[in-house]
Amino acid sequence: MIDEQSIVKVAMADLNVAGPNGILRTTGLGSCVGLTLYDPVAKIGGLAHIMLPSSSIAREGQLNLAKYADTALPVLLNKMKGLGAVQARLVAKMAGGAQMFSFAGAGDTMRIGPRNVESCKEGLQQMGIALIAEDTGENYGRTVELDCSTGKFTVRSVQKGIKEL
Amino acid sequence: MELFKYGREVKMDVLKEVGNIGAGNAATALSRLLDKPIDMAVPKVQLLPFKEIAESVGGSEQVVLAVFLRVEGSAPGNLFFIMSPEAGKNLLQNLAGIEVSEDEQFSEMELSALCEIGNILAGSYLSSLADFTNLSMTPTVPGLAMDMAGAILSYGLLQFGEMGDDALLINTTFLEGQNEVEGQFFLIPDPPSFAQIFEALGVPLEHD
Numbered sequence: 001m002i003d004e005q006s007i008v009k010v011a012m013a014d015l016n017v018a019g020p021n022g023i024l025r026t027t028g029l030g031s032c033v034g035l036t037l038y039d040p041v042a043k044i045g046g047l048a049h050i051m052l053p054s055s056s057i058a059r060e061g062q063l064n065l066a067k068y069a070d071t072a073l074p075v076l077l078n079k080m081k082g083l084g085a086v087q088a089r090l091v092a093k094m095a096g097g098a099q100m101f102s103f104a105g106a107g108d109t110m111r112i113g114p115r116n117v118e119s120c121k122e123g124l125q126q127m128g129i130a131l132i133a134e135d136t137g138e139n140y141g142r143t144v145e146l147d148c149s150t151g152k153f154t155v156r157s158v159q160k161g162i163k164e165l
Numbered sequence: 166m167e168l169f170k171y172g173r174e175v176k177m178d179v180l181k182e183v184g185n186i187g188a189g190n191a192a193t194a195l196s197r198l199l200d201k202p203i204d205m206a207v208p209k210v211q212l213l214p215f216k217e218i219a220e221s222v223g224g225s226e227q228v229v230l231a232v233f234l235r236v237e238g239s240a241p242g243n244l245f246f247i248m249s250p251e252a253g254k255n256l257l258q259n260l261a262g263i264e265v266s267e268d269e270q271f272s273e274m275e276l277s278a279l280c281e282i283g284n285i286l287a288g289s290y291l292s293s294l295a296d297f298t299n300l301s302m303t304p305t306v307p308g309l310a311m312d313m314a315g316a317i318l319s320y321g322l323l324q325f326g327e328m329g330d331d332a333l334l335i336n337t338t339f340l341e342g343q344n345e346v347e348g349q350f351f352l353i354p355d356p357p358s359f360a361q362i363f364e365a366l367g368v369p370l371e372h373d
Contacts, residue, residue, distance in 0.1 A: 011216035012319060013330055028225035028315015031323070051215075051319070051326050060329045067326060100320050101233050101308030112323055141316025143226055158228050158312050 005149070008047075010034075013067035015048035017079045018148050027143040029096035031113035033069070033136070034144040035120050036093050037076060037129065038151045039085035045148040046080045048072040052112070053119035069119035073127065090129050093153040093165055094120060095144050097136040113137065133165035168359050169212075171371050176359075177210050179368050180335055183294060184208030188337035188350050190293035191286040195339065195347075198285070199259050203347065206338040214331050218318055221336060222247055222349065225315030228269075232283025233308045233320065236291060238301035240361040242354035243321035244290065246283040250311065252347050253279055271311065280309040290350060298365040324355040333359070 008018045010026040018024050020043035026034050029049070037046045048066055052058075055068040065071040077087065097117035117136045124131050135142070135155045145154045153165045169176055185208050196203040211221075219225040230253045232246040248256070250269055257263045257275055260282065265275065284307045295302040310317055325332040332353055339347040354362065363370055 012315070013215055013326070028219060028313040028319070030312075030316030030319045032316075032319055052323065057327050059327050064330055067330070098316065100310050100312065100317055139310070141313035143313065 005147075010047050010049050012049050013051045013064055015046065015066040015072055015076050015079070017044065017046040017076070017083055019044055019083060020149050022148045024146045024148065025144070029142045029144065030098055030100045031096070031116060033094055033096040033113075033116045033120055034142070035069075035072070035076075036144070036146045036153060037080060037085075037090050038093070038146065038148070039080065039089045040091065040151050041089050042084050042086065043148055043151075044080055044083045044085040045146045045151070046076040046085075047144075047146055048076050050116055050120065053115040069116055069123055073120070073123040077127065087127070087129070091151075092124050092129050092131045093133040093146070094131065095135040095142050095153070095155045095165075098138055098140055098142070100139060100141065102139065135163060135165060168363075168370065172369065176363060176368060179363065179366055180210040180333075180359075181208045183297070183362065184210065184335035184337045184350070184352065186297050187290040187294045187335075187352065188339070191290040191350065192339055194286055194289040195282075198282070199256075199341075201259070201341065204340040206340065208335055208337040210333070210335050212331050212333045215319070215322055215326075218322070218332060218334065219315040222314045222318070223249075225313060227314045228311065229314045229317065230279060230311045231309065231314075231317045232280055232287060233310070233317070234284075234287050234291075234304040234306075236302050236304060236354075238295075238303050240298070240300045240302055240354060240358040240365075242352060242358050243324070244287050244304070244353075245318065245321060245351040246287055246348055247314070247317075247351065248348040253311075256282060256347070276309055276311075280307055283307055283309065286348075286350075290352075298362060300361060300365050318351070321351065321353045325353070328356050
């Protein structure tokens, strides 16, 4: 079975979806959030590597929807529906949103991690998708994987080793 | 970037010189601290997609030691001094005479010493740059982290993130002896700072 699985890499400010044989993977999450959605019946998963909390701060011409928490979620959802996922069955897991450096009197930019997490939670709530597991905050980087055959979400970090959620 | 439509070559060269001056002074500072010659590679000025930036330090999951400072003043930006954990151990042994353990672990004392070394180097990088451009550039108190390169560097890309999916960075590598990479400086000016730097150095922004 293992050799039939294929790893789908998701880069920073990008998103992707996979069917039952896929493992979605994104590396080096710092203040970014790795947000996953999973349909346990159809075994379809989606992963977004979100960099910023809200597209309202964007000053770019052509908006990269995968980069912002508020725009990535609807895109991810639509792509998953395209593969046959059903919104009412979806559950969410996420990791990241760390504060890698701490400074006295740090401005808003430094708090970007927690703001990304908050924004993802708001989005999920609006869509009525339950967040069933998270490993967020603190001060370390993470690599995450969503195994679409089981919905198992693995979080790897330098300091804390491997966690399964 | 819009700013580079006209006179791209000249502007890239100017930024290379910015990296050269900053890192050159930092290399001199390090060389004095260690009492050893330190070489420096020619600075690279690159406009890179976010996902490729961590590749220049060995990939997104590569564990690195990083000192990070936010630059404040009239040309704000982010400055990283990045080294491998082994280079960090070498630096501690050679410079501070600290007996380091063989493993990958660092004590609080060792980390604090590295942060201070990074702070000294970054300080000399910035002050030479401020002198050269006549712009005010003041570093914040430095932060140190040992973690995945992707997680660390993404912190310096947030200002660019609001503008697009690439960042312009000035990267200079230190070498000690043959090919041993001692450390890398990444200066990532905030997007609006480029115009400030060019103006300060008399580089025309557009057609005269």
